[in-house]
Amino acid sequence: MGAGHDHGHAHSHAPATGTAAAAYRGRLRIALGITLTIMVVEIIGGLLADSLALIADAAHMATDAVGLSMALLAIHFANRPPSTNRTFGYARAEILSALANCLLLLGVGGYVLYEAIERFMTPADTRGGLMIVFGLIGLLANSVSLTLLMRGQKESLNVRGAFLEVAADALGSGAVLLSGAVVLTTGWQAADPVASLVIGMMIVPRTLKLLRETLDVLLEAAPKNVDMAQVRAHILALDGVEDVHDLHAWTITSGMPVLSAHVVVSSEVLSAVGHEKLLHELQGCLGDHFDVEHCTFQLEPGGHAEHEARLCH
16 A cells, blocks of 8 residues: 555456366367368368369368367467466467457358359359268268367357357258259259358358457457446445446456456545455455456545546646
8 A cells, every 4th residue: 555545456366377268178179170070071072073062161161170270279378377578378369369260251251152153153063962971971070069169169259269160160061961952853053052152151140240259358348248337336335435437347368357446435444444344345246246256446535536637647
């Protein structure tokens, strides 16, 4: 506590070095192995069947493999311990990985849509039977990967990016199966580029949603599950609190929300006993009601905010 200032700082638990995605590193590795295998299988199948839909799905698999690799690399860096220069470590690496995945997905979606239009103009002799075989292999493999990543995608944007890529692949494999059946039973070759269009249109909306969530983190928006008006109301409801200002909440990475606030308190609370009691209540309030464990509070007497403003000039 500095001379002439009555500041109180409370830090609940320090940010853990383990991020939300770290627990799913092994599952991501398995999903990566499956993705690489099916990518090769679908490339072979696409060439044998002369199917753009299979080639498009294989191209999407290739970006998935890159995305999964980046996700694993991001987890490695994100779980390195903090340093004096990087006080939160490399936790943001996961969010940067999710952003890179978004850009890759948007690129692939655009490429598939373009190639599908080209195939309408220049039809190919697609072999429906082979499309069904390779589409079924892809669907089964993607289903395994989806099962592995289902839980993790609810906890980490990084894992969610990988999950959405695999989900789009599974839907793409379903589109390949359907178009192969149409080609085989009716001979309508346009079913192949139609399936490619469906794959491309499935990729883009999901990617835009993930991109919006990722940008929210990078722009330090308040966490989705934290209502700042309610946070302010809860703080003001505590005994001895007269006002709160400079209230901020943001997310370092998935599963790591943080909050800071300047809390104006009565002179009675600034006594040693009242000081400690209020800090404990503030930490408990934010941790229990809003699931924000890492909080920093500055306790100050009335009029101190104006004093701080003068110091900043």
